[in-house]
Amino acid sequence: MHSTYSYPKFDAPRAPELDAAPGTARRPVVVVGAGPVGLSVAIDLAQRGQPVLLLDDDDTVSVGSRGLCYAKRTLEILDRLGCGQPVVDKGVTWNVGRTFLDTEEVFSFDLLPEAGHERPGMVNLQQYYLEAYLVARARELPALEMRFRHKVTQVEPHGAGATLQVETPHGTFTLACDWLVVCDGARSPVRSMLGLDIEGRVFRDRFLIADVVMKADFPAERWFWFDPPFHRGQSVLLHREADHVWRIDFQLGWEADPDEERKPERVIPRIRAMLGDERPFELEWVSVYTFQCRRMTNFRHGRVLFAGDAAHQVSPFGARGANSGIQDADNLGWKLGAVLSDRAPETLLDSYHAERAFAADENLLNSTRSTDFITPKSAMSKRFRNAVLGLAREHAFARALVNSGRLSVPATLHTSALVTPDRAGESFEGWMLPGAPMDDAPVAVDGQPTWLLRQVAAGEFTLLVFGDTPVTLPDDLPVPVGLRRVQRLGSATAPGDLLDTEGHLSRRYDGRPGTVYLLRPDQHVAARWRAFDADALRAALRRSLALQ
Numbered sequence: 136m137h138s139t140y141s142y143p144k145f146d147a148p149r150a151p152e153l154d155a156a157p158g159t160a161r162r163p164v165v166v167v168g169a170g171p172v173g174l175s176v177a178i179d180l181a182q183r184g185q186p187v188l189l190l191d192d193d194d195t196v197s198v199g200s201r202g203l204c205y206a207k208r209t210l211e212i213l214d215r216l217g218c219g220q221p222v223v224d225k226g227v228t229w230n231v232g233r234t235f236l237d238t239e240e241v242f243s244f245d246l247l248p249e250a251g252h253e254r255p256g257m258v259n260l261q262q263y264y265l266e267a268y269l270v271a272r273a274r275e276l277p278a279l280e281m282r283f284r285h286k287v288t289q290v291e292p293h294g295a296g297a298t299l300q301v302e303t304p305h306g307t308f309t310l311a312c313d314w315l316v317v318c319d320g321a322r323s324p325v326r327s328m329l330g331l332d333i334e335g336r337v338f339r340d341r342f343l344i345a346d347v348v349m350k351a352d353f354p355a356e357r358w359f360w361f362d363p364p365f366h367r368g369q370s371v372l373l374h375r376e377a378d379h380v381w382r383i384d385f386q387l388g389w390e391a392d393p394d395e396e397r398k399p400e401r402v403i404p405r406i407r408a409m410l411g412d413e414r415p416f417e418l419e420w421v422s423v424y425t426f427q428c429r430r431m432t433n434f435r436h437g438r439v440l441f442a443g444d445a446a447h448q449v450s451p452f453g454a455r456g457a458n459s460g461i462q463d464a465d466n467l468g469w470k471l472g473a474v475l476s477d478r479a480p481e482t483l484l485d486s487y488h489a490e491r492a493f494a495a496d497e498n499l500l501n502s503t504r505s506t507d508f509i510t511p512k513s514a515m516s517k518r519f520r521n522a523v524l525g526l527a528r529e530h531a532f533a534r535a536l537v538n539s540g541r542l543s544v545p546a547t548l549h550t551s552a553l554v555t556p557d558r559a560g561e562s563f564e565g566w567m568l569p570g571a572p573m574d575d576a577p578v579a580v581d582g583q584p585t586w587l588l589r590q591v592a593a594g595e596f597t598l599l600v601f602g603d604t605p606v607t608l609p610d611d612l613p614v615p616v617g618l619r620r621v622q623r624l625g626s627a628t629a630p631g632d633l634l635d636t637e638g639h640l641s642r643r644y645d646g647r648p649g650t651v652y653l654l655r656p657d658q659h660v661a662a663r664w665r666a667f668d669a670d671a672l673r674a675a676l677r678r679s680l681a682l683q
C-alpha cells in the first residue's frame with residue numbers, strides 16, 4: 136500500500152533501573168501509553184514541573200491514521216500544551232457538515248457560526264502526526280522522561296501507589312510509583328491486569344475505513360450519506376485529511392466478513408463506485424472495525440487513574456473518542472499537579488472521576504443515539520429512522536432529527552461539587568455559567584492582538600476582573616492566582632490588561648463593570664460574582680481544590 140508518511144523509530148536504550156539495586160526504583164508519576172491522551176497528561180504534568188515517566192510498549196507513533204477529527208476545545212488544550220499550532224498548520228480546518236439521503240442534501244450544520252475565535256470548529260489530522268508533535272513537545276520538557284519498548288506486564292496497586300513489572304528489550308525490572316495514570320487504549324492491558332470491568336453495549340455492525348490518496352477538489356467539509364446510490368442500503372462518511380489523504384468510512388453490516396472486506400479487491404470497487412472510474416487514487420490504510428459504547432464504573436482506583444479509551448469508549452461518529460480523552464488529560468493534569476505539590480488533598484482526584492464520568496456519559500448518550508440512527512436496532516427503529524429521512528427532504532422539523540453523529544463539544548460541568556453556583560439574585564446572560572469551558576475572544580495586550588485563552592494558559596487559577604473595580608488578592612489564598620483585568624475599547628489600560636477590542640469578551644461573559652470570574656487551570660469557570668469579595672474568592676478556591 137502507498138504511504139504518505141514516514142514513521143519515526145524511537146530509540147529504546149538500556150533502562151537505568153536494570154542496573155539499580157533491587158527495590159530502589161521509584162517514581163512519583165508513571166503514565167502508561169504514549170498515545171495522544173498519555174502524552175497530553177505527561178506534558179501537562181511536566182509543564183507544571185512534576186517529574187513524569189511515560190512508558191509505551193511500541194517504538195513509533197500510531198500506525199494508520201486512526202483518530203482523525205480534533206475539535207475546537209481540544210485544539211485549545213493542545214495550545215496550552217504547546218503543540219496546537221503544528222496541528223492546525225498541518226491539518227485540514229473545517230466547520231461545515233452535510234448529510235445526504237441518496238443524492239439529496241437533507242441537513243447541514245456549521246460548527247462555528249460566529250466570528251471571534253482563534254480556533255476553528257474542527258481540524259482533521261492523521262493521528263500519527265498528532266502523536267509526533269506531542270512527542271516533539273514532550274522532548275522539550277526536562278521533567279518528562281519517555282521510554283519506548285517498555286511494556287508493563289504486571290501491576291500491583293497498593294495504598295501508596297503501585298508496583299509495576301516492566302519488560303524491555305534489555306531485560307525486565309520492577310518499578311514503584313506513587314501515582315499510575317493508565318492511558319493504554321480501549322483494550323487496556325493494565326485494566327485487564329487489575330481485573331476491572333468496563334460496561335456498556337457492543338454494536339452489531341461493521342465499518343470499513345479506507346484512507347485513500349487522491350487529488351480531489353471536494354471542499355473541506357464532512358459529508359455523510361444515508362443510502363447513497365454507490366453503496367445502497369448503508370451509510371458512508373467522507374473526510375479530508377492532510378497530504379491529500381481522504382478518509383472514507385463504509386457501513387458494511389454485521390454479516391460482513393472482516394477478513395474479506397479488508398482485501399484490496401473488495402475495497403477498490405467500493406471506492407470506484409463512489410468516486411467514478413476516472414479519478415485515480417491509491418489505498419493508504421484499510422481497516423474493518425466494530426465498536427462499543429461503554430465506560431468503567433470508576434476512573435479512579437486509589438492511586439491508579441484511568442483516562443481516554445482505557446476508561447470509556449464511544450463510536451467514531453461524532454469524533455468524541457480522542458477529543459474526550461484529551462479533555463480527560465486537561466482535567467487530570469492540574470488536579471494531580473495540585474495533589475503532588477501538596478496544595479490539595481488526594482480527594483480532589485475523586486472529582487476527576489466525577490467530572491469526566493459526567494462528560495463520558497454525555498458522550499455515550501450522544502454516541503448511542505447516533506449509532507442507533509445509523510444502525511437501527513429493531514424493525515420499529517428502522518421504520519422511524521426511514522420516516523425521519525423521508526420527511527427531512529421536505530420538513531425542517533425532521534431535518535433536526537437526522538442524526539449522523541453530533542460532533543464533539545466539551546461538557547459544561549455545572550453539576551460538579553468543585554464549582555460554586557451563582558449567588559442568589561445575581562444573573563448573567565450567555566453560556567459562561569460555573570462549570571462551563573471558557574469561550575475564547577480576541578483581545579489586545581500591550582498593543583498586541585492576541586486571544587483570551589492564550590492569556591489564561593499558564594496552568595494556574597486566574598481571576599478575570601471587568602473594568603476598574605479595585606481588587607486586592609488576599610495573602611492567604613491556598614494556591615497562587617493570576618489577576619487579569621478586562622477593559623472595554625476606549626478605556627485606559629495598564630500593562631497586561633486585556634483590551635476587549637471587538638466587544639466579544641464582555642458580551643460572551645456578560646462582563647459588566649465590576650464582574651469577576653474565577654477560572655480554573657483547565658479553563659473552566661469555577662465561580663463568578665457581580666462584585667469582588669475576598670471571602671467568596673477564598674471559599675470558591677477551597678471548593679475548587681476539594682479543601683472543604
Ligand SMILES: O=C(O)CCc1cccc(O)c1
Nearest residue numbers: 202203384451452453454540
Ligand atoms: O465525522 C465523524 O462523525 C467522525 C469521523 C471519524 C473519526 C474517527 C474515525 C473515523 O473513521 C471517522
